[in-house]
C-alpha cells in the first residue's frame with residue numbers, strides 16, 4: 001500500500017517574490033468561482049416564477065462568491081506543500097511564496113466574514129448553509145478527505161454542488177426539493193469532471209502522494225467509473241423535466257450535452273488516444289456551463305410564454 005501525504009503547513013517556501021494583485025485574484029480560483037456563481041444565479045431564477053428581487057441577487061451573488069473565494073484561498077494555504085510537488089500547481093502564489101501564509105489567511109478570513117455578513121442580511125439559512133459549504137470544501141475535503149480516500153472528490157463534491165441551492169435559499173429563505181435536483185446534477189457531474197483531469201495528471205498526484213482514483217485503482221478502472229457516472233448523469237439530467245421544474249428546451253439541451261459527455265467517456269474507455277482525457281475535462285467545463293444556460297433559457301421561455 002502506497003504511503004499518502006497528509007496536509008501540513010510546515011516547510012513553507014521562502015518569500016522571495018513580491019505579491020501582486022493578480023496573485024490574490026489567482027488565490028480565489030476566479031474561473032471556478034465564476035462558474036459556481038452562474039449555477040447560483042440559475043438557482044435564484046428558478047426559485048421564483050418571474051424575476052428574483054434585485055437585492056437578493058446582488059447580495060446573494062456577492063456573499064456566495066466571497067465565501068467560495070475564501071474557501072479557495074484556504075485551499076491554497078492548506079495545499080501549499082502538495083502544490084509545490086505538482087507541475088500543474090507549482091507556480092501558485094502561496095506555493096511559490098509570493099503570498100505568505102498569514103497574508104493569505106487574512107485575505108481569506110476577510111472574504112469569509114464579509115461574505116457571511118452579506119448573506120446574513122438576506123437570511124440566516126443561506127448564511128449558515130454557505131458557511132457549511134465553505135467548511136465542507138476548505139476543511140472536510142482539503143484537510144481530510146483528499147488524503148483519506150479515493151472517494152474524496154465524490155463526497156467532497158457536495159460542497160461545489162451546493163451553489164444552486166444556496167442561490168435558491170438566498171431568494172426564498174426556505175429549502176425546496178427542486179433545488180436538490182440542481183445539486184444532484186453537479187454532484188453527478190463532478191466525478192467525471194475531475195477524474196478526466198486526474199487521469200491526465202496521474203503522475204502529478206502519484207508524486208504528491210494524493211490518493212486520487214487513477215493512482216489507487218488504476219487508469220482503466222477510473223475510465224469505467226467516468227463512463228458509469230456520465231450514464232448516471234443522463235438519467236439524473238431527466239429529473240428536472242420529469243419533476244415538472246423544466247420544459248422541453250432544457251430536456252433536449254441536457255440530453256444533447258449529457259449524451260455528448262457519455263460519448264467522450266465511451267471514447268476514453270474504448271478508443272483512447274493522446275490528449276483525450278484532457279479534452280474530456282475541457283468538455284466537462286463547457287458541459288456544465290451549457291447545462292445551466294439551458295435551465296435558464298428554458299425558465300425564461302416558460303416565464304414569458
Ligand code: HEM
Nearest residue numbers: 031032035036039088153156157160161186190194285288
Ligand atoms: C470536489 C469537486 C471538484 C474538484 C475536485 C474539481 C477539480 C478541478 C481541478 C483540479 C481543476 C484545475 C484544472 C487545471 O488546473 O487546469 C478544475 C478546474 C475547473 N473546475 Fe473543477 N472541480 C470540482 C468542482 C467544480 C465545480 C462544482 C465547478 C463549477 C460548477 C467546477 C468548475 C471548474 C472550472 C470552470 C475549471 C477551469 C478553471 C480554469 O481554467 O482556471 N469545478 N477543477
Ligand SMILES: CC(C)=CCC/C(C)=C/CC/C(C)=C/COP(=O)(O)OP(=O)(O)O
Nearest residue numbers: 032067068071072130133134137159160163
Ligand atoms: C461556499 C462554497 C460554495 C464553497 C465551495 C468552493 C469551491 C471553490 C469549490 C470548487 C471545488 C474545487 C475547485 C475543487 C478542486 O480542489 P482541489 O484542491 O482538488 O484542486 P486543486 O489541486 O486545483 O487545488
